Amino acid sequence: MTKLISMAKAFRxxxxxxxxxxxxxxxxxxxGAAILAIVAIGxxxxxxxxxxxxxxxxxGVVAGGGTGTCNAAGGTGT
Structure with missing residues (x-):
């Protein structure tokens, strides 16, 4: 019984x-904070x-004359 009590005290x-x-x-x-910071910066x-x-x-000026276009959704431009 004393061994059980001593084990319980050690566990406690x-x-x-x-x-x-x-x-x-x-x-x-x-x-979580790092993920939120990365998402916010992105x-x-x-x-x-x-x-x-x-x-x-x-x-914008395109080589060969004319103006350039920009597609923000597609991430492309000419």
Missing amino acids: DEESGAAMVEYSILVGIIA LWVSGRFTGLCSILNNH
Whole structure:
């Protein structure tokens, strides 16, 4: 019986499992924040390129004469 009690006390005093859970939660929060930051930066850059494309559409100079076109949705231009 004393061995069972001593094992229960050792299990109660063990903190490595709790620390692992805390670190796992911390890693999850950091990963979520990184993903959100990457998505936000991607949307910002995409918006900037779309705005630039709309400004430059039919105003660019093409080799051989004429004006260029810009397709923001397709990501192409001439």
